[in-house]
Amino acid sequence: MRVVTTARTPTRERRSRRAEILDAAAELFAARGFHGVSIEDIGGAVGTSGPALYRHFSGKEALLAEMLLDISERLHASAAERVTAAPDAESALDALLAGQIEFALSHPALITVHDRELGNVPEPARRRIRRLQRLYVEEWVTVLSELHPGCPPPRLRAATHAVFGLLNSTPHSAGELPPEAMTPLLHAMARAALAEARR
Amino acid sequence: MRVVTTARTPTRERRSRRAEILDAAAELFAARGFHGVSIEDIGGAVGTSGPALYRHFSGKEALLAEMLLDISERLHASAAERVTAAPDAESALDALLAGQIEFALSHPALITVHDRELGNVPEPARRRIRRLQRLYVEEWVTVLSELHPGCPPPRLRAATHAVFGLLNSTPHSAGELPPEAMTPLLHAMARAALAEARR
DNA sequence: CGGTGATGTTAGTCATCGTTAACGCCACCG
């Protein structure tokens, strides 16, 4: 059979195709959930159709795994850097807050997928992601322990998760405020909330 | 034949089958997402198998719609009651906080589904749910406006959403703290965070 | 008693989905 396909020039390689697919998939997963998005949807979102995706990922779950792994690594690495660069616990906390807020405001889809879709990641990768998430939380808890000595770690962990919820609420209030106003507001609210954990 | 929608409960079981199905479905939706749960899964969770569900709901989407509608109505009704019963804005805010915290702690699955699955509700019901959610938020914004006069409503709305994120983080920190400790912690953190919205 | 309606059951149907197969371009490299 004769296939008169569109003769496109694949020489254009402005950005890695993998990254392009990951971005599109993140947007779709955030909007409709992992199982609500088909391979065809993802392919369509990057201009190719369907199974072209398998040239870049071994499957749908592997795609998700790589996405979550990348997010967890970026968050944890950024936190570790910021904490070691800070002169004291006070500024370390501010740096952690600034990092999380910046990430949440600039990548709302990634944040959304990050705390919704862990359950769909197959087992080998799931553990690695969990580990990174735990390390990230412990980064916060360590700083807070220094700030609130004598406060039991479980309480600090609960407070940390609560603050994550506060900061990650960004996707739900999209458009309410411009980022220049949202950033200091979230920072102030989170800081005040964490001060209450002291008991 | 006339369709009589006022269903007289046959009282075969101690609890309505509908409610039993809704509870099981909420748990499953929260854990795996709407599209990650099959009709067979839901049936299996209540001891029946598969299509028995259609004796109680017209379909999977209708089930979700009823679930979200019920949640939104309960939240909004509770908020309206509490606000009108409160003597002043200060205690109204405390009552709103207490209500949301109690709901989030006792029904984590419902809270999870409530802010994740709106996109899967078909259109006639979606608008009603959105409207109730908006009314609920406005209940908070009205109280906060009285507490922080001169503060622009968009800022108060953003702060309210952020506090919802904080309070609804409960499902993510399950087991960190017992409810007796979690309740006052969340209340204090939320109150401190909202005080910062004053600018 | 016989009928009726509420509530189950199992066996399909039809659409969709993830994945694989088989093939076509085309850039690059010996």
Place this chain on the structure above:
DNA sequence: CGGTGGCGTTAACGATGACTAACATCACCG
């Protein structure tokens, strides 16, 4: 040039899922 490999295509396949059909049970009530 000719092959090789990266990257895309369409066509199929097998599994699964939502939903329907046809039938069973059984309490209840005239």
